[in-house]
Structure formats: C-alpha cells, structure tokens
Amino acid sequence: MACENSSPRPAFLLLLCFLLGTASARLSSTFYFTSCPSALHTIKSGVNSAVSSEARMGASLLRLHFHDCFVNGCDASILLDDTTNFTGEKTAGANDNSIRGYEVIDTIKSQLESSCPGVVSCADILAVAARDSVVALGGPSWRVLLGRRDSTTASLSAANSDIPAPTLSLSDLITAFSNKGFTAKEMVALSGSHTIGQARCTTFQTRLYNESDINSTFATSLKENCPSSGGDNNLSPLDTTSPTFFDNAYFKNLQTQKGLLHSDQQLFSGGSTDAQVNTYSSNSATFMTDFANAMVKMGNLSPLTGSSGQIRKNCRKLN
Ligand code: HEM
Ligand SMILES: *[C@@H]1O[C@H](CO)[C@@H](O)[C@H](O)[C@H]1NC(C)=O
C-alpha cells in the first residue's frame, strides 16, 4: 500500500495519503492477495462447515463481530481470555454466557497459522466470518475490507457501557449507535440481524410479562418456554417465522408486535423509525443493500493498522 510503508514518497503522494488518511482508508479488500492467497477461502470453509453443523452458529458469528467492533473498534479484543493478571471482555454483561463461536474462530485461526503463519489477524477473521455467515444463511454479500490488526488490550468497562442492552428505549438505541457514528436508519438496518439467531428468556422476560405492545398469540406461545421466573437460559428465536434464514421477516414481525426483545419492538412503537421498518418490511432488496453497507461501515470502526497492535498467533492471548 502506497501510504503504509516508510520508504520515501513524492510530496504529492504524502499529501494525498494525509488527506485520505483515516484509519479505515488503509483497509483494503486485497490485503492478503499476495501474503495469504488462501485466507478468504479458508475462512469461508470454516464458517460453512460450522453453519452446516448448526445453523445458529451463523448468527453467533455475526454477533461476535458486532460485539468486537462496538468496544474500542474491530480489533479482536473480545477474543482475549481472562487470565490471573488480565481481565478481558468475555465476562461483560452482554457477552457472559451469551456470546458463542470462539471455538469456530480458533479452528479457522489454527488453519491459517499452518498455511500463512503470523499473517492473518483475528480481527479480520471476525469480519470475514460475519459476512460468510450472513451469506451462508441466505443474506446479502459484501466486499470485506481487510488489514485490521489485533489489540494488545481489552476493556471490560467499555464492553459494559458500549454494547446496547435490550432494555433500551428507541431514543437510547439511537444514541448508542450515534455514539459509534451510525444514523438511526443504519441502526434499524443493523438490527435486522435479529432475523437470525436465538435469545435467552432472561433477555425478554420483562417484556413478555410486563409490556402491552406484544402480540398476545405470540406471547402465549413464548410463555411455554419462558416462565415469569426461572428458565433464564431457555432459548427462543429472535425471528419467530424463519430464524435460520437471513430475510426481512424480522421487520414484518415488528409490524404485528412480534418483536422478541423490548429493543426490537421499540423500532416499531409509534416513533420515528416506524417508517423505516415499513420500508424494510415491504422491500427486502432495500434492506439487504442497506444492511450490507452498514456492515462495511461497522467493520471500519477504529481498526488498528500500520504498526499498532499485533497479529496474534492464538486469538485468545497476546503473542
Ligand atoms: C440494536 C441494539 C441491539 C440490542 C439491544 C441487541 C441485543 C441482543 C440480545 C439481548 C441478544 C440475545 C443474547 C442472549 O440471549 O444471549 C441478541 C442476539 C443477537 N444479536 Fe443483537 N442486539 C442489538 C443489535 C445487534 C446488531 C447490530 C447485530 C449484528 C450486526 C446483532 C446480532 C445479533 C445476533 C445475530 C443475535 C443472535 C445470536 C445467537 O443466536 O447466538 N444484534 N442481541
Ligand atoms: C501476565 O503475566 C504473564 C506472566 O507473568 C506475562 O507474560 C504477561 O505479559 C502478563 N499479561 C499482561 C496482560 O500483563
């Protein structure tokens, strides 16, 4: 990359690099073309094999990238294990007993370490795995920008404060995403991720028993598996109609008050995002395009490039 090495450059190029020099501008879709030509294929095979054993894993891998990026950028900080002298992000409220897919990333990483030792970052594996997961479940594809490096730190406190909670109101959801540079429209598009995957009873129990904007037929069926107390880890699909298919059914569900989480139904509750939900519900192609664009933008959150960070050999620990 013209902007990345330190050999002498003509002044005009230095100026150009300066003008274009946001961190995300240094990511590139061809980053591993010569250094690890098999990288994308290896990641796709690992994802496809995991998703064919268990479709939900596609959802889990998509969420893993989100929870990485919202906490000080897409730097694989979420993958660092706690040790006696280090506390990472895995025990954050939104991650503990909830985030899945670490072993899938380990398997892919160990294959990449055999073929291209020390080359492919864990942060890039997460970004590509998220895209390949969406594709594996029938959703849109996009070109993943690459060249992120891995953090040497993690932040439990940022994980606890920056990952939005399912109890948030619409205005707090808009704020949480705006804090990361996203518009309300992009927040709605990204929430469409909940067209796949599962949630634990504990995350929607209060909505189920105490809120009125929930479809009564839907609520009755949910209560079978989510009692008013206990049953915390019992799972229900986020999209009641097609939980292993990346479609726009999530938005159709919101229109009939079948959002599982409080935060889901907030997007269609008489507020400013109702119109966007209606658009995505009636126009699947618009949702797919907006979702893919928002995923690229999410992947650009504060990547480590140049000489910062490292390429971890094991995603769970520092080199
Ligand atoms: C808008 C704010 C959001 C909130 C409040 C939220 C909250 C949640 C909660 C509470 C769960 C269930 C976790 C559990 O029970 O263990 C969940 C699951 C999930 N979330 Fe979100 N989420 C949000 C946005 C997103 C975004 C932006 C993405 C991806 C880009 C995403 C992807 C997922 C996926 C795929 C699952 C299912 C995971 C699985 O089955 O393993 N979510 N979310
Ligand atoms: C934790 O301690 C080990 C062994 O003393 C050391 O190698 C490692 O760098 C320390 N980790 C951190 C994050 O300080």
Ligand SMILES: *[C@@H]1O[C@H](CO)[C@@H](O)[C@H](O)[C@H]1NC(C)=O
């Ligand atoms: C519903 O609300 C009542 C009163 O605020 C509270 O005591 C109860 O714990 C809530 N139930 C659930 C399941 O959240």
Ligand SMILES: *[C@@H]1O[C@H](CO)[C@@H](O)[C@H](O)[C@H]1NC(C)=O
């Ligand atoms: C609740 O769901 C049923 C179908 O399952 C639907 O006919 C009804 O209109 C929904 N109610 C509301 C308030 O959207």
